[in-house]
Amino acid sequence: MSNSPINLIKGNNVVIEEGVSIGKNVSIGHNTVILEGTKIGDNIKIGCNCVLGIQANGTPSMRQITKNERSLIIKNDTKIGNMVSVYSGTFISQNVFIGDHASIRENVLIGENSVIGRAAIIELNSEIGKNCTIQTLSYITGDTTLENNVFIGPCVSMSNDKYMGAKEYFLKGPHIKDGAKIGNNASILPGITIGKKTIIGAGSVVTKDTKAEEIVVGVPAKKIKPLN
Amino acid sequence: MSNSPINLIKGNNVVIEEGVSIGKNVSIGHNTVILEGTKIGDNIKIGCNCVLGIQANGTPSMRQITKNERSLIIKNDTKIGNMVSVYSGTFISQNVFIGDHASIRENVLIGENSVIGRAAIIELNSEIGKNCTIQTLSYITGDTTLENNVFIGPCVSMSNDKYMGAKEYFLKGPHIKDGAKIGNNASILPGITIGKKTIIGAGSVVTKDTKAEEIVVGVPAKKIKPLN
Amino acid sequence: MSNSPINLIKGNNVVIEEGVSIGKNVSIGHNTVILEGTKIGDNIKIGCNCVLGIQANGTPSMRQITKNERSLIIKNDTKIGNMVSVYSGTFISQNVFIGDHASIRENVLIGENSVIGRAAIIELNSEIGKNCTIQTLSYITGDTTLENNVFIGPCVSMSNDKYMGAKEYFLKGPHIKDGAKIGNNASILPGITIGKKTIIGAGSVVTKDTKAEEIVVGVPAKKIKPLN
Numbered sequence: 001m002s003n004s005p006i007n008l009i010k011g012n013n014v015v016i017e018e019g020v021s022i023g024k025n026v027s028i029g030h031n032t033v034i035l036e037g038t039k040i041g042d043n044i045k046i047g048c049n050c051v052l053g054i055q056a057n058g059t060p061s062m063r064q065i066t067k068n069e070r071s072l073i074i075k076n077d078t079k080i081g082n083m084v085s086v087y088s089g090t091f092i093s094q095n096v097f098i099g100d101h102a103s104i105r106e107n108v109l110i111g112e113n114s115v116i117g118r119a120a121i122i123e124l125n126s127e128i129g130k131n132c133t134i135q136t137l138s139y140i141t142g143d144t145t146l147e148n149n150v151f152i153g154p155c156v157s158m159s160n161d162k163y164m165g166a167k168e169y170f171l172k173g174p175h176i177k178d179g180a181k182i183g184n185n186a187s188i189l190p191g192i193t194i195g196k197k198t199i200i201g202a203g204s205v206v207t208k209d210t211k212a213e214e215i216v217v218g219v220p221a222k223k224i225k226p227l228n
Numbered sequence: 229m230s231n232s233p234i235n236l237i238k239g240n241n242v243v244i245e246e247g248v249s250i251g252k253n254v255s256i257g258h259n260t261v262i263l264e265g266t267k268i269g270d271n272i273k274i275g276c277n278c279v280l281g282i283q284a285n286g287t288p289s290m291r292q293i294t295k296n297e298r299s300l301i302i303k304n305d306t307k308i309g310n311m312v313s314v315y316s317g318t319f320i321s322q323n324v325f326i327g328d329h330a331s332i333r334e335n336v337l338i339g340e341n342s343v344i345g346r347a348a349i350i351e352l353n354s355e356i357g358k359n360c361t362i363q364t365l366s367y368i369t370g371d372t373t374l375e376n377n378v379f380i381g382p383c384v385s386m387s388n389d390k391y392m393g394a395k396e397y398f399l400k401g402p403h404i405k406d407g408a409k410i411g412n413n414a415s416i417l418p419g420i421t422i423g424k425k426t427i428i429g430a431g432s433v434v435t436k437d438t439k440a441e442e443i444v445v446g447v448p449a450k451k452i453k454p455l456n
Numbered sequence: 457m458s459n460s461p462i463n464l465i466k467g468n469n470v471v472i473e474e475g476v477s478i479g480k481n482v483s484i485g486h487n488t489v490i491l492e493g494t495k496i497g498d499n500i501k502i503g504c505n506c507v508l509g510i511q512a513n514g515t516p517s518m519r520q521i522t523k524n525e526r527s528l529i530i531k532n533d534t535k536i537g538n539m540v541s542v543y544s545g546t547f548i549s550q551n552v553f554i555g556d557h558a559s560i561r562e563n564v565l566i567g568e569n570s571v572i573g574r575a576a577i578i579e580l581n582s583e584i585g586k587n588c589t590i591q592t593l594s595y596i597t598g599d600t601t602l603e604n605n606v607f608i609g610p611c612v613s614m615s616n617d618k619y620m621g622a623k624e625y626f627l628k629g630p631h632i633k634d635g636a637k638i639g640n641n642a643s644i645l646p647g648i649t650i651g652k653k654t655i656i657g658a659g660s661v662v663t664k665d666t667k668a669e670e671i672v673v674g675v676p677a678k679k680i681k682p683l684n
Contacts, residue, residue: 155385157611185385203433205659383613431661
């Protein structure tokens with residue numbers, strides 16, 4: 001640890017590697033690992049058995065990304081659950097909540113006041129806006145954008161690979177605009193744009209872009225009139 | 229630990245906080261954390277790297293629940309896998325099996341002889357009956373009731389929030405009656421009642437209540453005649 | 457540990473039980489547990505907070521399998537992420553990549569150069585061929601065969617239990633032939649055969665076998681003409 005944090009509450013068997021900085025009033029649960037270079041702000045609560053600041057580490061056939069910032073940065077007032085994994089090169093803004101068993105890859109931005117649900121996964125190069133809710137077990141694929149105030153229900157699935165491995169490096173995740181709401185277990189195809197305040201029904205398969213304030217449901221998802 | 233357990237087998241780096249009680253013939257795997265106030269019965273096996281007895285801890289915008297019982301209680305003959313998280317204020321009955329990576333929130337009741345699958349998640353305020361099977365990666369949303377002998381296939385999704393965050397505190401999960409069977413990756417909408425011994429086909433989206441012994445399939449799920 | 461490994465890099469609080477063998481140039485992250493009898497090859501990187509070599513341990517009502525080999529074997533050049541669980545009696549071939557939070561049960565074979573995604577789960581008695589990709593949060597049920605070069609998108613669901621617990625021991629997972637590609641969040645029913653180079657659309661529910669090079673989409677999945 002590169003400093004002497006004020007009011008640090010540290011559990012048993014906590015590992016804090018070299019070059020980690022920790023602000024005021026931080027608590028770190030038992031058996032949590034904070035890897036090299038992680039920068040933790042003030043008033044942060046981290047649960048037990050987490051691994052934070054993981055270096056990206058793929059096979060040669062996996063994409064490598066170039067990053068200017070190679071640290072994991074966690075801003076003030078954020079809460080992180082138990083058994084959470086977060087990679088280095090990612091920026092977690094103020095007052096974010098990350099549920100137990102969640103995993104966040106490298107080169108991700110999480111905006112202020114957003115909630116990342118239990119066991120939710122956010123892949124590399126994705127940007128999550130402010131005041132978003134991503135519920136339990138949802139999957140945000142790589143190269144995805146969520147604008148602000150987006151609601152992702154539980155178990156939502158996305159993909160960014162139109163050719164399913166047959167061609168390389170044409171990866172593009174969904175772009176989900178401000179205030180859109182996605183129902184549980186919906187599937188969103190690569191490169192789809194979801195319009196502002198669109199509502200997607202539970203279990204829908206979204207194969208085409210949606211316009212602002214549309215409601216779409218079904219397989220494939222089709223526009224319906226507003227319900228109560 | 230508040231007692232001297234008989235025949236306790238304790239792995240390396242196990243953390244047992246204050247006020248934990250442990251019965252006879254308990255084994256606790258390496259690196260597992262048992263948090264304050266947890267009450268563990270007899271003949272219980274707990275795997276490695278678990279976190280048990282987590283205090284609920286949301287953001288101000290998340291629901292707080294009032295509970296009389298703030299301990300995690302685990303009754304006799306139960307087995308808990310590895311990397312499992314369970315909250316305080318939850319009651320796990322006798323002879324329950326909880327798979328690796330599973331997560332169970334606060335104020336949950338798990339009935340006798342039930343099986344909670346690998347990486348399955350049970351949210352707060354839910355009640356699981358006796359002899360239920362919840363398979364791998366299934367998601368039991370908050371405020372859900374499963375009666376006895378319910379079978380939930382893998383990757384089933386539920387939600388309890390009809391308004392997807394637009395209104396607060398109108399949350400109601402499904403009510404699934406005795407002996408119902410839900411196929412893999414089915415989606416169940418908020419507040420739905422699934423009748424006794426109903427069968428739901430794989431991948432169905434259940435938007436309406438079902439009656440006893442109905443078989444429903446599709447998106448949206450519709451009643452069909454019995455198949456062999 | 458039964459040997460003195462060359463160039464072993466071992467994190468803090470690592471637990472290595474009796475009878476574990478470790479090859480050259482192995483690195484093991486903090487808080488990882490390597491259980492009895494695990495055999496680790498050369499040039500292997502293992503992340504933090506993993507549990508490797510778990511003994512199968514069900515309830516009396518769960519299947520027990522008979523195995524000749526009761527060790528976990530991990531061959532050279534394989535990389536394992538963080539918070540991964542792998543059972544004993546499983547064979548992981550050379551140059552495999554296993555993502556964070558993934559879980560692999562007993563009596564599984566993972567072929568060379570295959571990628572097991574983040575939080576993906578592979579149940580018991582399954583065989584994964586060479587050069588397969590199983591993406592994030594996908595679920596490979598028990599008794600499943602993937603031939604070589606299979607692509608499983610994220611959040612794919614399978615089941616092996618046609619009778620959903622009503623009859624015992626008639627379990628058969630899918631058989632997915634060489635080069636097939638399964639879109640995200642598709643559901644595959646028990647015992648289905650997916651033909652060579654079949655493509656399954658995202659969110660499809662596959663209720664019938666497919667022939668070689670077919671493209672199927674929808675609920676239930678039906679054959680369509682090739683798209684661009």
